[in-house]
Amino acid sequence: xxxxxxxxxxxxxxxxxxxxxxxxxxxxxxxxxxxxxxxxxxxxxxxxxxxxxxxxxxxxxxxxxxxxxxxxxxxxxxxxxxxxxxxxxxxxxxxxxxxxxxxxxxxxxxxxxxxxxxxxxxxxxxxxxxxxxxxxxxxxxxxxxxxxxxxxxxxx
Amino acid sequence: xxxxxxxxxxxxxxxxxxxxxxxxxxxxxxxxxxxxxxxxxxxxxxxxxxxxxxxxxxxxxxxxxxxxxxxxxxxxxxxxxxxxxxxxxxxxxxxxxxxxxxxxxxxxxxxxxxxxxxxxxxxxxxxxxxxxxxxxxxxxxxxxxxxxxxxxxxxxxxxxxxxx
Numbered sequence: 001x002x003x004x005x006x007x008x009x010x011x012x013x014x015x016x017x018x019x020x021x022x023x024x025x026x027x028x029x030x031x032x033x034x035x036x037x038x039x040x041x042x043x044x045x046x047x048x049x050x051x052x053x054x055x056x057x058x059x060x061x062x063x064x065x066x067x068x069x070x071x072x073x074x075x076x077x078x079x080x081x082x083x084x085x086x087x088x089x090x091x092x093x094x095x096x097x098x099x100x101x102x103x104x105x106x107x108x109x110x111x112x113x114x115x116x117x118x119x120x121x122x123x124x125x126x127x128x129x130x131x132x133x134x135x136x137x138x139x140x141x142x143x144x145x146x147x148x149x150x151x152x153x154x155x156x
Numbered sequence: 157x158x159x160x161x162x163x164x165x166x167x168x169x170x171x172x173x174x175x176x177x178x179x180x181x182x183x184x185x186x187x188x189x190x191x192x193x194x195x196x197x198x199x200x201x202x203x204x205x206x207x208x209x210x211x212x213x214x215x216x217x218x219x220x221x222x223x224x225x226x227x228x229x230x231x232x233x234x235x236x237x238x239x240x241x242x243x244x245x246x247x248x249x250x251x252x253x254x255x256x257x258x259x260x261x262x263x264x265x266x267x268x269x270x271x272x273x274x275x276x277x278x279x280x281x282x283x284x285x286x287x288x289x290x291x292x293x294x295x296x297x298x299x300x301x302x303x304x305x306x307x308x309x310x311x312x313x314x315x316x317x318x319x320x
Binding site: 034035036037038041042045046052053055056057059060061063064065067068069072078080081082084085 | 162165166168169170172173174176177178180181184186187188189190191192194195201202203204283
């Protein structure tokens, strides 16, 4: 069992796939937020969790954090650090979604689209999806070998 | 030592992201203010408070004042929400003009209503900007007397005022 975990954890093809899946997902997710920051700010407000003074700042900076970390993962530029950022974001998303799920607050997650026409993706599904992404991020962080197709392939 | 290196890299990546975000937001025509207006007690929420401030004089900011306007008559309430929401319930006598379908519907609207019609737009209250956008579009289309009831249908309904 621990052998299996070891071989999955250190398989460089799985590492590459994890980086590309996470990278493309986060770049895609950042797109609509960058295009329409005012809509995204409203979604952040809709979570009903953040102090007023931070709502616009979150709406402005979060999408670029997703974009840059996603690009860094795909290019293999500081991949471990980028994966730390991605997992930090995922952890925050999971916490925030769970809080609203538990208190029954209806909201638009705004993950991949600015909710036009009252589209609500199920928070349960979203939390589950984020947990899978988080595991992929862990693989990238814990990987000990030489990374494939990576600018900084020799960095630990 | 590896931790220190990773922390440096994380700070670098985050620094680049935040800098890029602020620069793009500053240069982009769709950029937003660094602080929005997110207090419903102060009015309609928006990421861009400057835009709304210009529209303030047109606002009707309580259901009671909207009722006064309603009772005086000679006013057209226009519902900016979706057709479905309108069908589910709207202010008595209001007509539907969903802001998302403005372009398709404005021509027949113009044929039925004179430009000096006293219009009050509304949507779902202070967390919704549709009534403001609709008011702007109607002004651009030539209507001279457009106001916005910012508490919208929920505010009206909560007072027990006439709906249909």
